[in-house]
Amino acid sequence: MTSHVLSQLRSLEAESIHIIREVVAEMQRPVLLFSGGKDSIVMLHMAAKAFAPARIPFPIMHVDTGLNFQTVLDCRDRWVDRLGIQLVVASVQDAIDRGLVREEPNGSRNRIQTPVLLEAVEKNGFDAAFGGGRRDEEKARAKERVFSFRDDFGQWDPKNQRPEIWSLYNGRVHQGESIRVFPLSNWTELDIWSYIAAEQIDIPDLYLAQEREVVDRDGMLFAVNEFTPLKDGETSEIRSVRYRTVGDANLTAAVESEASTLEAIVEETAAVRITERGATRGDDKVSEAAMEDRKREGYF
Numbered sequence: 001m002t003s004h005v006l007s008q009l010r011s012l013e014a015e016s017i018h019i020i021r022e023v024v025a026e027m028q029r030p031v032l033l034f035s036g037g038k039d040s041i042v043m044l045h046m047a048a049k050a051f052a053p054a055r056i057p058f059p060i061m062h063v064d065t066g067l068n069f070q071t072v073l074d075c076r077d078r079w080v081d082r083l084g085i086q087l088v089v090a091s092v093q094d095a096i097d098r099g100l101v102r103e104e105p106n107g108s109r110n111r112i113q114t115p116v117l118l119e120a121v122e123k124n125g126f127d128a129a130f131g132g133g134r135r136d137e138e139k140a141r142a143k144e145r146v147f148s149f150r151d152d153f154g155q156w157d158p159k160n161q162r163p164e165i166w167s168l169y170n171g172r173v174h175q176g177e178s179i180r181v182f183p184l185s186n187w188t189e190l191d192i193w194s195y196i197a198a199e200q201i202d203i204p205d206l207y208l209a210q211e212r213e214v215v216d217r218d219g220m221l222f223a224v225n226e227f228t229p230l231k232d233g234e235t236s237e238i239r240s241v242r243y244r245t246v247g248d249a250n251l252t253a254a255v256e257s258e259a260s261t262l263e264a265i266v267e268e269t270a271a272v273r274i275t276e277r278g279a280t281r282g283d284d285k286v287s288e289a290a291m292e293d294r295k296r297e298g299y300f
Contacts, residue, residue, distance in 0.1 A: 009195050016043070016183035017050045019146060019169070020130070023181050024057055026171035027128040030181075031088065031121075034060040034079075036072035037246040038192055038203055039132030039184055041079070045201050046183070047130075048083055059086035061129075063117050065109040066093040067227050067248040075204040082202075090120035107250055118154040121178060128171065128179045136188045137275050146185050152176035189244075189276055190269045197262035207265065209242040209257040220253035244276035 006014060020043075023030050032047060034040045047056050062076060080087045092109050095101045100119065101112040121129060135142045145161045147169045162170045171179050184192070196203060214221040215228070215236045222228045224236045227249040241254035242265075259268045 009191065009198060012187055012191055013046060013049075013195070015167075015186065016046050018167075019181065019183040020047050020050045022169055023128050023130070023171065023179075024051075026169070027179065029124070029126050030058045030128040030130065031124070031126045032056075032058060032060045032130040033117075033132070034062050034076065034087075035132070035246065036062070036068070036076040036204060037132065038196065038207060039134065041075070041201060041203055042187075042192055042195060043130060043132050043183055044079060044083070045199065056083060056085050059088050061088040061090060061120060061124075061126075063090045063113050063120070064092060065113060065248050066091070067109060067250055069204065069206055069246060069249050071204045071206055072246055075202065078202060088120065088124060090116050092116050095119070109248060110251070114154075121154065122176075126178065127173055128181055130181050130183060132184055133182045134184050134187050134189070134192075141182075144182065144185075146182055147171060148180040148182065149173070150178045150180060154178070156180075189272075190266070193262070193266045193269050197266050200262075204246060206243040206246055209240050209260045209264075211238050212241050212254065213237070214239050214241055214254060217253075221255065222253050223249070225249060 032040070032044060034044060044056075044060065051057060060080070076087075092101070092113055095112070095116045096103055101115050103109070104112065120126075133141045133144065135144075140158075143158055144156070145164055147162060147164065148156060149160070149162060150156055152174075164170075173179060187195075195201075213224045213236050215224055215230060215234050217234075221239065221241055223241075224230060230236055239256060240258055242257040242259060243252065243254050246252060257268060259265045
């Protein structure tokens with residue numbers, strides 16, 4: 001007898017597509033925040049499914065820190081060309097040159113992305129922004145709703161969130177306010193990789209293990225490149241590594257791995273016990289509340 005029960009992946013996909021369609025139905029001018037990482041790629045892939053055979057009815061926006069891996073930018077451009085969608089680029093370097101933000105001494109541009117994002121949202125009149133955050137990634141994201149209300153300063157108040165009983169979403173906003181929407185809230189890293197493997201989705205090759213020149217800094221393996229050159233006294237080595245998450249090249253570390261195929265990544269992910277951000281993102285190690293502090297200021 002034919003079963004009509006959806007698998008775990010198809011159930012998650014259906015939920016996410018429903019959320020994406022709900023935003024388009026409720027909001028005036030949504031945008032999809034696209035970093036070129038695995039989560040935003042999966043989100044964009046499902047947005048294409050949600051409205052096929054028509055085009056995606058909203059643009060995507062990349063907050064470009066100027067510290068991106070080139071392979072990530074190449075993958076971003078392939079998706080834009082393939083889907084024929086509008087790409088809005090909000091440049092952190094341009095904001096620095098204009099004096100909107102100031103470079104931080106530690107070289108991180110993570111926190112100063114926020115004013116750039118908020119300026120671009122206001123300039124383009126976006127009232128909803130899709131983000132690829134998942135609740136399993138980090139504790140601040142774990143307590144955020146699917147529809148995350150932001151005030152007219154772009155700020156998030158975790159104590160002022162709207163109920164989402166029976167998956168009913170309230171997208172009502174006043175002038176200047178906006179909603180951040182997280183269609184992948186209930187996904188895990190394993191779900192993401194299982195879906196990418198099942199759908200054979202195009203991703204940056206950084207996620208696949210290969211021999212790379214890296215340097216060990218406080219137990220984290222950073223690729224030696226234009227953004228992370230060797231410091232005096234440091235020595236590099238060649239190791240088989242891959243990236244579990246993709247952020248700024250000067251703050252995102254790789255992990256030792258032999259997983260050079262999507263199927264191998266699924267197997268490897270099923271065995272890990274620490275989130276990808278906790279394992280590889282130097283910008284999240286500033287403090288225990290680093291992510292929540294940034295989100296309160298208006299971060300993704």
